[in-house]
Amino acid sequence: MASGVHDIGGLQGFGVIDSKDDETIFHAEWERRVFGMMITSGHRMISMRPDIENIDPETYLKSSYYELWLIALETGLVDRGVISQEELTSRAVDFVEPASAPSRNDDPGLTDEVLKRRYSQRSKRYSGTPRFKPGDRVLVHSEQKARHTRVPRYVRGKLGLVQSVRGVYELIDLKVEGVSVPEPVYSIRFDARELWGERKEGNGSVCIDLWDSYLEAQL
Amino acid sequence: MSEHHHSPADPSIRAKALESLLAEKGLVSSLAIDEVVRKYEEDIGPLNGAKVVARAWVDSEYKTRLLTDGTSAVAELVGYNDDHSAELVVVENTKEVHNIIVCTLCSCYPWSVLGLPPSWYKDHAYRSRVVVEPRSVLEEFGLHLSRDIDVRVWDSVSELRYMVLPERPNGTDGMTETELAALVTRDSMIGVAKVEMPPSQQ
Numbered sequence: 449m450a451s452g453v454h455d456i457g458g459l460q461g462f463g464v465i466d467s468k469d470d471e472t473i474f475h476a477e478w479e480r481r482v483f484g485m486m487i488t489s490g491h492r493m494i495s496m497r498p499d500i501e502n503i504d505p506e507t508y509l510k511s512s513y514y515e516l517w518l519i520a521l522e523t524g525l526v527d528r529g530v531i532s533q534e535e536l537t538s539r540a541v542d543f544v545e546p547a548s549a550p551s552r553n554d555d556p557g558l559t560d561e562v563l564k565r566r567y568s569q570r571s572k573r574y575s576g577t578p579r580f581k582p583g584d585r586v587l588v589h590s591e592q593k594a595r596h597t598r599v600p601r602y603v604r605g606k607l608g609l610v611q612s613v614r615g616v617y618e619l620i621d622l623k624v625e626g627v628s629v630p631e632p633v634y635s636i637r638f639d640a641r642e643l644w645g646e647r648k649e650g651n652g653s654v655c656i657d658l659w660d661s662y663l664e665a666q667l
Numbered sequence: 668m669s670e671h672h673h674s675p676a677d678p679s680i681r682a683k684a685l686e687s688l689l690a691e692k693g694l695v696s697s698l699a700i701d702e703v704v705r706k707y708e709e710d711i712g713p714l715n716g717a718k719v720v721a722r723a724w725v726d727s728e729y730k731t732r733l734l735t736d737g738t739s740a741v742a743e744l745v746g747y748n749d750d751h752s753a754e755l756v757v758v759e760n761t762k763e764v765h766n767i768i769v770c771t772l773c774s775c776y777p778w779s780v781l782g783l784p785p786s787w788y789k790d791h792a793y794r795s796r797v798v799v800e801p802r803s804v805l806e807e808f809g810l811h812l813s814r815d816i817d818v819r820v821w822d823s824v825s826e827l828r829y830m831v832l833p834e835r836p837n838g839t840d841g842m843t844e845t846e847l848a849a850l851v852t853r854d855s856m857i858g859v860a861k862v863e864m865p866p867s868q869q
Binding site for chain 1: 674675678679680681682683684685686687688689690691692693694695696697698699700701702703704707708747748749754756769771772773774782783785786787789790791792793794795796798799800801802803804807808814815817818819820821822823824825826827859
């Protein structure tokens with residue numbers, strides 16, 4: 449499978465970086481609510497990144513950050529049958545008057561559960577035996593089969609050096625399909641010349657954490 | 668009439684419709700939404716990271732713990748204040764090595780120490796360019812690195828998050844940990860700036 453439009457590392461043409469920053473975290477009340485809905489419901493109801501990646505390329509490129517979150521919530525929840533598009537459309541009519549407030553659910557039990565899950569502890573650890581050790585050379589598979597994966601296009605088919613074993617994590621490609629396959633994750637360092645060829649920028653490298661099954665040994 | 672009606676396609680309308688449906692079905696807690704928003708607006712931000720950096724500058728044993736197990740070392744100072752399905756890795760800037768963080772696939776960012784990311788971190792320009800031309804990107808932020816410095820870009824695409832431990836500036840020997848923390852900027856912990864002495868103290 450090729451890459452989606454979200455996989456933009458190394459693409460040209462996006463221009464200069466607008467580093468001006470007013471340090472405002474949210475620019476509208478709806479951004480606060482969309483952020484909160486995603487954060488507090490994320491683990492149970494939706495899978496945020498795949499839902500964002502499913503947004504069509506044109507919409508993806510022209511939408512603001514929290515618009516993408518809102519679209520991902522809407523389409524993810526509709527796809528999973530949690531709500532229907534008809535419900536969303538008909539409910540929206542109730543709010544064309546800007547002063548009208550949304551319904552609330554102030555159930556203390558659910559509130560506790562959500563906040564405890566998010567803020568109380570480190571998550572579950574997995575164990576597993578790493579196939580590679582620091583100093584090993586590895587090749588990233590050039591073909592990626594999963595619908596959702598975390599191998600950026602620009603490292604596919606490239607040679608890297610294992611720097612460290614980061615731990616064992618559920619392979620995200622399958623976790624988003626509801627299947628738990630814990631695998632070692634490695635920090636892999638790629639020389640800039642391996643990724644981009646000889647460049648005027650000179651020395652440097654990119655380091656990425658990759659799951660075991662993205663890699664093959666290179667002797 | 669000063670207030671106009673919004674189109675039903677407006678995000679502000681759609682967000683209200685969505686929240687109402689989820690609240691009525693008992694699937695979200697409005698109080699929990701209020702609380703996470705408040706936390707990221709008021710409690711969780713770069714001040715947490717700055718505390719961590721200042722402690723690492725004055726306490727070498729803490730610095731070792733921080734570079735070995737960032738998640739635990741940060742929790743010592745600021746608690747487990749964020750979703751820790753992601754582990755934190757801290758990478759150290761030195762005279763020879765300069766580190767920068769990015770997420771090219773979305774916008775993964777070390778929320779527990781820096782709060783929510785600035786707009787430019789989430790924009791296409793930064794995400795697409797910093798892996799291929801980090802020095803040009805740093806120039807746009809006003810940071811000029813000499814040719815012999817090894818630039819390392821950390822593309823945080825898995826379940827780990829990264830923070831840069833910036834270099835302690837010269838001339839800060841007599842400063843307290845609190846004074847040091849006040850020098851540490853968010854951008855220096857992303858790696859697009861160095862920590863500088865304020866002009867009055869140089």
